[in-house]
Amino acid sequence: MHRYAMILAGGSGTRLWPMSRDDRPKQLLPLFDGRSLLQLAFARQERLVPDDHRWVCAGERHRAAVLAGLPRLNAEQFLGEPAGRDTLAAIGLGTAVLAARDPEAVVGFFPADHLIEPVDEYRRIVEEGFRVAEENADALVTFGIAPTGPATGFGYLELGGPLDRRAHDAREGDSPVFATMLRMVPAKTGTVPARLVRQFVEKPPREKAEEYFRAGSQKYLWNSGMFVWRAATMLECIRRFKPAVYDGLQTIAGDWDTPGRAATLAAVFPTLKKISIDFAVMEPASRDARFRVAAVPMPLRWLDVGSWPAYADTCPRDDRGNAAAGQNLLLESAGCLVVSADPKHLVAAIGCDDLIVVHTPDATLVCRKDRAEQIKELYKQLPPQLQ
Amino acid sequence: MHRYAMILAGGSGTRLWPMSRDDRPKQLLPLFDGRSLLQLAFARQERLVPDDHRWVCAGERHRAAVLAGLPRLNAEQFLGEPAGRDTLAAIGLGTAVLAARDPEAVVGFFPADHLIEPVDEYRRIVEEGFRVAEENADALVTFGIAPTGPATGFGYLELGGPLDRRAHDAREGDSPVFATMLRMVPAKTGTVPARLVRQFVEKPPREKAEEYFRAGSQKYLWNSGMFVWRAATMLECIRRFKPAVYDGLQTIAGDWDTPGRAATLAAVFPTLKKISIDFAVMEPASRDARFRVAAVPMPLRWLDVGSWPAYADTCPRDDRGNAAAGQNLLLESAGCLVVSADPKHLVAAIGCDDLIVVHTPDATLVCRKDRAEQIKELYKQLPPQLQ
Numbered sequence: 001m002h003r004y005a006m007i008l009a010g011g012s013g014t015r016l017w018p019m020s021r022d023d024r025p026k027q028l029l030p031l032f033d034g035r036s037l038l039q040l041a042f043a044r045q046e047r048l049v050p051d052d053h054r055w056v057c058a059g060e061r062h063r064a065a066v067l068a069g070l071p072r073l074n075a076e077q078f079l080g081e082p083a084g085r086d087t088l089a090a091i092g093l094g095t096a097v098l099a100a101r102d103p104e105a106v107v108g109f110f111p112a113d114h115l116i117e118p119v120d121e122y123r124r125i126v127e128e129g130f131r132v133a134e135e136n137a138d139a140l141v142t143f144g145i146a147p148t149g150p151a152t153g154f155g156y157l158e159l160g161g162p163l164d165r166r167a168h169d170a171r172e173g174d175s176p177v178f179a180t181m182l183r184m185v186p187a188k189t190g191t192v193p194a195r196l197v198r199q200f201v202e203k204p205p206r207e208k209a210e211e212y213f214r215a216g217s218q219k220y221l222w223n224s225g226m227f228v229w230r231a232a233t234m235l236e237c238i239r240r241f242k243p244a245v246y247d248g249l250q251t252i253a254g255d256w257d258t259p260g261r262a263a264t265l266a267a268v269f270p271t272l273k274k275i276s277i278d279f280a281v282m283e284p285a286s287r288d289a290r291f292r293v294a295a296v297p298m299p300l301r302w303l304d305v306g307s308w309p310a311y312a313d314t315c316p317r318d319d320r321g322n323a324a325a326g327q328n329l330l331l332e333s334a335g336c337l338v339v340s341a342d343p344k345h346l347v348a349a350i351g352c353d354d355l356i357v358v359h360t361p362d363a364t365l366v367c368r369k370d371r372a373e374q375i376k377e378l379y380k381q382l383p384p385q386l387q
Numbered sequence: 388m389h390r391y392a393m394i395l396a397g398g399s400g401t402r403l404w405p406m407s408r409d410d411r412p413k414q415l416l417p418l419f420d421g422r423s424l425l426q427l428a429f430a431r432q433e434r435l436v437p438d439d440h441r442w443v444c445a446g447e448r449h450r451a452a453v454l455a456g457l458p459r460l461n462a463e464q465f466l467g468e469p470a471g472r473d474t475l476a477a478i479g480l481g482t483a484v485l486a487a488r489d490p491e492a493v494v495g496f497f498p499a500d501h502l503i504e505p506v507d508e509y510r511r512i513v514e515e516g517f518r519v520a521e522e523n524a525d526a527l528v529t530f531g532i533a534p535t536g537p538a539t540g541f542g543y544l545e546l547g548g549p550l551d552r553r554a555h556d557a558r559e560g561d562s563p564v565f566a567t568m569l570r571m572v573p574a575k576t577g578t579v580p581a582r583l584v585r586q587f588v589e590k591p592p593r594e595k596a597e598e599y600f601r602a603g604s605q606k607y608l609w610n611s612g613m614f615v616w617r618a619a620t621m622l623e624c625i626r627r628f629k630p631a632v633y634d635g636l637q638t639i640a641g642d643w644d645t646p647g648r649a650a651t652l653a654a655v656f657p658t659l660k661k662i663s664i665d666f667a668v669m670e671p672a673s674r675d676a677r678f679r680v681a682a683v684p685m686p687l688r689w690l691d692v693g694s695w696p697a698y699a700d701t702c703p704r705d706d707r708g709n710a711a712a713g714q715n716l717l718l719e720s721a722g723c724l725v726v727s728a729d730p731k732h733l734v735a736a737i738g739c740d741d742l743i744v745v746h747t748p749d750a751t752l753v754c755r756k757d758r759a760e761q762i763k764e765l766y767k768q769l770p771p772q773l774q
Contacts, residue, residue: 018735329768331761331765331768340751345750346749346751346769347750347753348754349754350755350761352753352754355753357751359751362733363734363735364727364732364735364751365735366734366737366739366742367736367737367738367739368739371719371737371738372737374718374737374738378735386733
């Protein structure tokens with residue numbers, strides 16, 4: 001068994017301030033019935049790969065918190081980034097370390113930021129991704145989410161033809177609309193055949209996003225940030241498209257199983273170019289004949305819990321559209337998200353519409369829902385002890 | 388010296404929730420540079436009456452808190468109401484107890500809820516009130532505030548002719564507009580001659596309030612709820628207009644300086660009719676030829692700190708009209724009141740307009756400024772431990 005799953009939990013999540021802090025990033029917050037996004041993501045990989053093939057990549061400074069939250073994660077399967085260097089460095093590190101240990105490794109990367117349901121369907125679809133990567137040495141597999149609106153905060157995958165012509169032909173009679181796929185999933189193999197990705201489009205302007213949304217999910221999917229590939233294939237991509245990063249990663253991987261691991265990691269990792277895997281590898285690979293970027297559609301309930309409004313979407317609503325967690329009392333208020341993180345603290349609202357109110361013991365946020373993006377800006381102005 | 392001053396501090400102040408609580412009413416909150424309304428009111432009576440002639444009437448259950456906040460108040464000068472019975476009972480009790488001890492007592496009653504400045508002017512004007520009551524055995528003296536707008540939350544005094552014809556004649560050359568009075572105050576005797584009160588108008592509808600405001604402060608003043616009279620005169624009023632209350636008060640006063648004080652107070656006080664002094668006495672007295680209700684104008688900065696918007700008026704504002712107390716960080720917000728009562732707690736706001744945000748350790752309020760009246764309603768729905 002050469003399959004591995006690595007959870008990417010390196011984000012800082014300033015947009016969930018004041019709940020998230022520098023030393024308590026959003027992935028570690030027990031926001032979902034007492035469980036964190038990281039715990040949910042870790043549990044999702046169960047049965048997809050052997051238990052000791054589940055890895056977590058996160059900030060080295062969060063090591064203790066991550067291990068405490070995941071008692072079944074071996075400390076050896078924790079990849080601690082000495083500094084945040086975006087996804088190329090994080091994914092590259094995981095790829096290089098696993099490739100050095102297991103040249104036939106097929107690795108899946110899964111951001112911790114997502115809620116995905118139902119989990120059984122998720123596993124079936126990710127398994128299909130593993131299969132595609134195993135059967136196609138040149139394939140870089142992404143997972144595409146069916147857009148539920150013209151979001152400007154996500155990247156889009158423009159889909160081309162089927163990756164596997166035969167598989168496609170066999171299904172040609174299937175309906176081309178995504179809604180039908182949904183019905184199809186349990187009835188057939190549990191997956192939709194992988195498609196080639198013609199183009200990566202980073203967070204588009206509103207107009208483009210609307211065009212993509214109108215075009216439908218046979219044409220455009222959201223880039224989920226989940227990937228599967230053979231470690232050797234990805235290393236070859238990095239070598240071609242970002243040779244300096246490749247060299248750095250090989251240096252780190254070479255010292256990994258020696259006493260020099262920590263010193264080399266600390267010296268080299270922070271020098272790696274800070275760039276996303278999409279820009280650095282996926283885009284050029286999608287235009288390079290030596291590789292094929294594939295998208296496996298994932299027609300499931302999917303939520304990137306990257307902001308308070310997104311979190312609100314995970315909460316039950318009252319009949320005025322308020323989502324609330326913790327002790328609260330809402331009078332003539334509508335469309336609010338009210339979170340009290342301290343079980344002894346009550347948050348009351350009167351006549352409030354579309355507000356986010358989040359209370360924590362040392363800081364309270366009151367923010368218009370349509371201004372949630374500005375929490376990042378606020379964060380920078382906070383005194384360090386509140387960051 | 389037969390002058391006495393009694394501070395009325397019996398309000399519950401639910402409208403300043405979550406700062407005010409049942410056991411910590413607003414008069415006791417250190418909202419003003421660390422001083423409470425009660426402390427400010429107590430200090431205002433300094434030099435007006437001998438120190439041991441300063442009394443406080445408040446809920447018996449707040450005795451310890453009141454005495455702790457006023458180290459110079461003798462426990463004997465604390466009148467503890469066994470239950471809240473509105474102003475006739477509270478003022479009647481003070482009047483009866485003082486009349487029994489000093490038949491020549493002239494007593495001023497001053498609600499603790501007000502901020503008044505400058506204090507020197509205040510003292511001059513109250514002294515004039517004492518003088519009027521001393522020289523006119525039939526006079527019930529009120530103090531009238533020049534309206535700053537068509538408020539519907541206050542009572543109005545409709546003014547008649549001068550109480551003292553000679554004093555008035557001597558000043559007839561003075562301008563009739565209130566703005567001129569303001570200038571006049573320091574230049575002349577520090578007071579404006581007392582006027583007869585033709586009518587008490589309780590909280591009027593908007594239309595009436597606007598009419599009164601337009602009519603000007605020579606015609607209508609706000610009823611400040613401050614009074615001065617000979618104790619004997621007021622007792623006579625109560626005897627005539629509310630004989631049952633009079634009997635009760637006399638029973639209590641008769642036992643006051645005996646071991647039966649507490650038992651009689653506890654037995655009788657809660658049976659007294661719950662009614663305001665304005666309705667019960669001042670209105671009928673203003674229509675009764677045996678008494679004269681007078682108003683001494685008090686052309687000073689005066690604020691009834693009965694609500695969060697009123698409290699906001701006491702705070703410095705930033706250039707976007709935000710008033711803030713305690714740790715805060717406001718981004719693109721305007722017209723807000725943000726109070727953090729815990730020095731270690733920060734309240735942050737983004738994109739908020741005209742909101743009240745008040746944080747206390749166990750409860751946070753977020754309320755539209757124009758809905759502040761509904762805090763009373765919210766209060767009733769709170770769990771008892773937060774009331």
